[in-house]
Amino acid sequence: MMKNLLLKNVFAAIMLFVLFTGINCKKSPVSPPVNNGADTTSHNYAWQTFILGDGNSSVLYDAAIIYDTLIYAVGEIYLKDSTGQL
Secondary structure (H helix, E strand, O other), rough: OOOHHHHOOOEEEHHHHHHHHHHHOOOOOOOOOOOOOOOOOOOOOOOOOOOOOOOOEEEEEEEEEEEEOOEEEEEEEOOOOOOOOO
């Protein structure tokens, strides 16, 4: 009984070994996809700088980009008056 169990386990181990070592990518390699044109990801960014307020005491807390032409910003923007006071 014990000898049968041992033989079954050895046979199963050999079959698993043959199964896993017989399968490899050398027989049917995976080739990279063909590039049919322009890259789908553009890395061309157009940065713009906006100066808001007097530059010292203004602060933006958060910004939400809704889509490429609509951005909301939340914060405090202070402008000096004609006397130079905030």
